Amino acid sequence: MKSVLTGAAGAALLATTALAEPVTLRVQTHYATEHPTGQMLAQWSDDVSVMSGGDITVEMFYSSSVVATTETFDAAINGIVDCDATGGAYQTGKNPAFQFVGDIMGGYDTPWQQYSWLYYGGGYDAAQELYNAQNMQLIGWSIYGQESLSSSKPIAGFEDLKGWKFRSPPGMETEIFEKLGASPIVMDFTEIFTALETGIIDGADASGLYNNVGLGLYDIVKHATYPGFHSMPSDHLACNLDVWNGLTDQQRRIIDTAWQKVSFQIALSNELNNAQAAAELTEQGVTLYDWSSEDRAEFRKAAQAAWDDWGTRSPEAGKILESHKVYLRQLGLIE
Structure with missing residues (x-):
């Protein structure tokens, strides 16, 4: 009886596995292979392959080697690649x-608060409607943490911002700082x-301290x-909706689980790297x-005026935006 049951279970497993056709996902990122995040994306690709028993192959294109970074989303929509691993703020x-899924500016203090909004604060459903309308599926985020402003002059508070010329990305940030x-x-x-x-x-507003x-x-x-x-951008993994729907439940679950692993590790490793960089820079005479x-609360108030306009x-x-506000109030970050 035991051998009969074991044989039946094995046959069922084989039958289930046979339903999943091997698939290759072409994914473009703006990160270089030697960048810490680029290295972690390579690990994500390997995790997906191993977890799927080779059923899923992720072909990574680094440093926006297929199309320009800002064009990656459209490339996925049009089938040039399958998935976009850049960020929503480009769209x-x-x-x-997309500003509010790319960088809300002055909102959350830590990556964990922002991840919490996505997974438990109603963010995932709200954002998914936006992506699905473009025939894309949001799989998840990766958030490396707060960015640092770098300056040739002291930048200790609001008074130091008066007349301060700095490189800014386009969008809501320019409005807030003006x-x-x-x-x-x-500038690029x-x-x-x-x-x-x-x-x-x-x-310049470039990246986090370590970067x-x-x-x-x-x-x-x-x-x-x-x-x-002032800024904690979220990169995303977003895939062509038809490609995503063409995967099996098992394949989708593997990709999602592996992405959550890499996204959280990016935040964890960046926290350590930033702390080490801060110590080294202080020794070298850089003032932090x-x-x-x-x-911080005053900056958040200034940011809220820009939020409301963009909303x-x-x-x-x-x-x-309203979904963010509800959750930020629960966290006590806004009134």
């Missing part, structure tokens, strides 16, 4: 609501080093905010400014 031209008296200049990421070196800008060290920014400037407070809770720019933006 505000499609719908302003109202605070700063002079944001939108690759132009930051030269612009700082030549004095075109006083500082900024890798970029060589503190070879030029000797001031930075840490821990950061930890803004007070009062100053009027599309019904989806208003819906996702």
Whole structure:
């Protein structure tokens, strides 16, 4: 009887496995292979392959080698690649609501609070409607933590922002800092080093402290905010909806589970790397400014004015913003 049951179970397992056709997913990221996040994405690719018993192969395209970073989302929609591993903030031209899944600016203090909104605060369903309308499926986020402002001048509080010229990404950030008296200049990421070196800008919003060290920014400037407070962007994994729906439940579950592993490890490793970088920079004479809770609250108030404006720019933006606000109130971060 035991051998009969074992044989029946084995046959059922084989029958189930046979239903899953091997699949290759083509995924583009803007990170380079040697970047810490790029290395972790390679581990994610390997996890998916091993967990699926070779049933899923992830073909990674690093450093936006297929299309430009901002075009990755469209490339996935149009079948040039299958999945986009960049970030939603690049798609505000499609719908302003993507700002609130890319970088809410001045909202959450830690990656864990923001992850909590996505998975338990109603964020996933609210965001999924936005992605599905573009024939895309949001799988999940990766959040490496708060970004640091780097500067050739002290940047200890609001007074230091007056007339401060800095590299800013496009979008809501420029509006917030302009109202605070700063002079944001939108420029490509690759132009930051030269612009700082030549004095075109006083500082830059580039990345987190550890990543900024890798970029060589503190070879030029000797001031930075840490821990950061103004920006905590979320990268995403988003796949063509038809491709996603064509996978089996087992394949989808494997991809999602492996993504949650890598996304949380990115946040954990970045926390350690930032702490080590802060210690080393302090020894090297770089001054780090930890803004007070009062100053952080004031920045969040300034950011909220920009949130409310962006929330009027599309019904989806208003819906996702309201979801954030409800959760931020529960966390005591806004009134």
